[in-house]
Amino acid sequence: xxxxxxxxRDRIVEVARLVFREQGYDASLDLIAKQAGVGPGTLYRxxxxxxxxxxxxxxxxxxxxxxxxxxxxAHEGAPRDLLLHWFEEYVRLxxxxxxxxxxxxxxxxxESSPIRSKCEVLQAASGRVLDELRAEGAVxxxxxxxxxxRLVGGVATVADSSDLxxxxxxxxLEVIADGLLT
Amino acid sequence: xxxxxxxxRDRIVEVARLVFREQGYDASLDLIAKQAGVGPGTLYRxxxxxxxxxxxxxxxxxxxxxxxxxxxxAHEGAPRDLLLHWFEEYVRLxxxxxxxxxxxxxxxxxESSPIRSKCEVLQAASGRVLDELRAEGAVxxxxxxxxxxRLVGGVATVADSSDLxxxxxxxxLEVIADGLLT
DNA sequence: TGCTAAACGGAGACAGTCTCCGTATTGTCG
DNA sequence: CGACAATACGGAGACTGTCTCCGTTTAGCA
Numbered sequence: 001x002x003x004x005x006x007x008x009r010d011r012i013v014e015v016a017r018l019v020f021r022e023q024g025y026d027a028s029l030d031l032i033a034k035q036a037g038v039g040p041g042t043l044y045r046x047x048x049x050x051x052x053x054x055x056x057x058x059x060x061x062x063x064x065x066x067x068x069x070x071x072x073x074a075h076e077g078a079p080r081d082l083l084l085h086w087f088e089e090y091v092r093l094x095x096x097x098x099x100x101x102x103x104x105x106x107x108x109x110x111e112s113s114p115i116r117s118k119c120e121v122l123q124a125a126s127g128r129v130l131d132e133l134r135a136e137g138a139v140x141x142x143x144x145x146x147x148x149x150r151l152v153g154g155v156a157t158v159a160d161s162s163d164l165x166x167x168x169x170x171x172x173l174e175v176i177a178d179g180l181l182t
Numbered sequence: 183x184x185x186x187x188x189x190x191r192d193r194i195v196e197v198a199r200l201v202f203r204e205q206g207y208d209a210s211l212d213l214i215a216k217q218a219g220v221g222p223g224t225l226y227r228x229x230x231x232x233x234x235x236x237x238x239x240x241x242x243x244x245x246x247x248x249x250x251x252x253x254x255x256a257h258e259g260a261p262r263d264l265l266l267h268w269f270e271e272y273v274r275l276x277x278x279x280x281x282x283x284x285x286x287x288x289x290x291x292x293e294s295s296p297i298r299s300k301c302e303v304l305q306a307a308s309g310r311v312l313d314e315l316r317a318e319g320a321v322x323x324x325x326x327x328x329x330x331x332r333l334v335g336g337v338a339t340v341a342d343s344s345d346l347x348x349x350x351x352x353x354x355l356e357v358i359a360d361g362l363l364t
Numbered sequence: 365t366g367c368t369a370a371a372c373g374g375a376g377a378c379a380g381t382c383t384c385c386g387t388a389t390t391g392t393c394g
Numbered sequence: 395c396g397a398c399a400a401t402a403c404g405g406a407g408a409c410t411g412t413c414t415c416c417g418t419t420t421a422g423c424a
Contacts, residue, residue, distance in 0.1 A: 002390060005402060028380060039404030044382060102284065106343035143353055150344070151354050154336025161288035162332075171325055172333050179361025184421060187371060210411055221373030226413060365424100372419065381410080388403070394396095 009046050012036045013056045024098035025054060054103065055114045062121045065093055069125030079138035080177055086129045087173040088166070090149075091156040093122070101160045105153030109146055123149055139180050151176050191228050194218045195238045206280035207236060236285065237296045244303045247275055251307030261320035262359055268311045269355040270348070272331075273338040275304070283342045287335030291328060305331055321362045333358050 001009075015036040019027045029050060033043040047053035072086040094104045107113040108123070127145045134141055152173065159169045183191075197218040201209045211232065215225040229235035254268040276286045289295040290305070309327045316323055334355065341351045 002401060004389070008403085029382090030380065033404090040382070041384085041404055042402075045402075048382095050381095102339070102343065105340050109344055143357060147350070147354050147357075150340045150346075151337060151357060154338075154340045155333065156336075157284070157339050158287050158332045158336045161284065162291055164332075168329070172329050172336075175325060175329075175333060175358060175361035177361070179357035179359070184370060186421065190372085211413090212411065215373090222413070223373055223415085224371075227371080230413095232412095367424090368422095370419105370421080373417100375415095377412105377414085379410100379412080381408105383408085384406095386404100388401105390399105390401070392397100392399090394398105 005046075008036070008038050008042055012038065012043055012046060012053070016053055017057045017060075020054070020057060020097050025050070025103055026099065029053070049114070051107075051114045055118060058115070058118045061093075061096065062118055065121050065125055068093060069128060072129055073132060079133050079136060080181060082129070083133060083139070083177045083180065084170075084173060086126075087152050087177060088170070090122075090126065090152050091159065091169060091173070094153065094156050095160055098160065101153060101156035105150060105157055108149055108153065138182060140182050143180065148176075148180065187228075190218070190220050190224055194220065194225055194228060194235070198235055199239045199242075202236070202239060202279050207232070207285055208281065211235070231296070233289075233296045237300060240297070240300045243275075243278065244300055247303050247307055250275060251310060254311055255314060261315050261318060262363060264311070265315060265321070265359045265362065266352075266355060268308075269334050269359060270352070272304075272308065272334050273341065273348075273351060273355070276335065276338050277342055280342065283335055283338035287332060287339055290331055290335065320364060322364050325362065330358075330362065 012032065016032050019032050019035065029043060030040045032053075033040045036043070043053075047056065068089050069086075072082065072089055075082050075085055091101075094101045103115065104119055104122070107115040108119050110116055123145060126149050130139065130145050130148060133139045155169060155172050155176070158164070194214065198214050201214050201217065211225060212222045214235075215222045218225070225235075229238065250271050251268075254264065254271055257264050257267055259267075273283075276283045285297065286301055286304070289297040290301050292298055305327060308331050312321065312327050312330060315321045337351060337354050337358070340346070
């Protein structure tokens with residue numbers, strides 16, 4: 001890629017990150033282009049679809065997911081606590097941007113979504129936690145990690161769109177955790 | 183209301199029902215107006231917001247909810263079966279239109295949403311089923327009906343946006359049911 | 365029949381998406 | 395260094411959807 005193209009691409013992603021955080025994932029792309037000091041054409045050439053741009057913005061977020069999963073795994077205590085703790089972190093992780101939960105959970109399992117690659121990291125992290133517990137025989141094994149991700153993602157989606165407090169969300173996560181534990 | 187106004191209103195609702203079913207709740211309102219043979223102004227006077235129109239469309243749906251809840255309650259069998267059966271019906275009920283689950287679950291508990299009145303019927307129906315089971319001491323009582331509605335609504339939202347089969351959804355509902363049962 | 369309040373409808377302002385293509389910049393090769 | 399592809403830019407503008415304003419029409423009543 002030509003140097004100027006790279007520069008512009010970086011600037012667009014940087015601006016998009018800020019705008020998305022402020023206005024949610026449905027912010028105007030033309031506005032992002034303008035704020036980045038480029039024409040709409042340039043933005044659309046680099047990122048043909050909105051999802052492509054979101055995908056780029058999420059790159060940084062991926063590292064954060066990895067780290068959080070590591071911490072959750074290091075968490076000492078009863079399986080229920082570990083599970084609940086991870087669920088809470090999971091909800092927090094996918095809720096950093098307004099509309100994030102729906103976006104991410106919807107993309108999960110959708111082969112054609114460019115966001116999916118990012119979801120895989122999340123799913124992998126989730127899988128690690130689940131495997132850990134499964135090895136101890138603490139959770140039922142007739143439910144796939146993907147289904148668990150969707151269950152928790154569903155709660156996060158509702159919480160996001162209804163602006164629910166963590167205190168309201170926790171009992172719902174408890175239900176899922178209890179339903180999962182053997 | 184003047185007779186011609188009533189006629190137009192009815193026509194708009196009727197057309198909207200068909201269009202929403204086909205294209206989902208984000209179909210073009212101007213198109214609905216055109217199909218109903220009225221100007222956009224007329225549509226927007228009757229229904230200032232999209233939600234107001236959706237609300238009107240849902241009126242018929244409410245009766246259906248009532249009826250389904252009655253049937254579920256008449257369902258003989260173990261509490262787990264009753265619960266699971268109701269959950270499946272619940273998902274089906276709120277999924278009749280594309281985008282319905284997100285719309286309905288998001289409106290739940292939002293005082294200002296015009297759709298909420300319709301959700302109340304759903305919540306009431308859900309409450310009846312839950313109360314029935316609670317009376318038998320079959321389900322935990324530290325979770326509110328609203329939270330249950332959100333849990334199941336979350337699953338439906340994900341299922342809707344990911345086009346999941348009922349077979350994929352059922353295990354997720356089982357998790358919730360098992361987490362709820364004492 | 366004539367009047368008035370109510371209702372209509374469509375032109376058009378506005379905002380967002382996305383593309384096309386003339387112009388400008390980059391990097392390479394003689 | 396200079397010229398020439400190749401690459402990238404950007405913005406005008408087509409298109410779609412939302413929503414409003416206001417001149418025109420109509421229903422219903424006296």
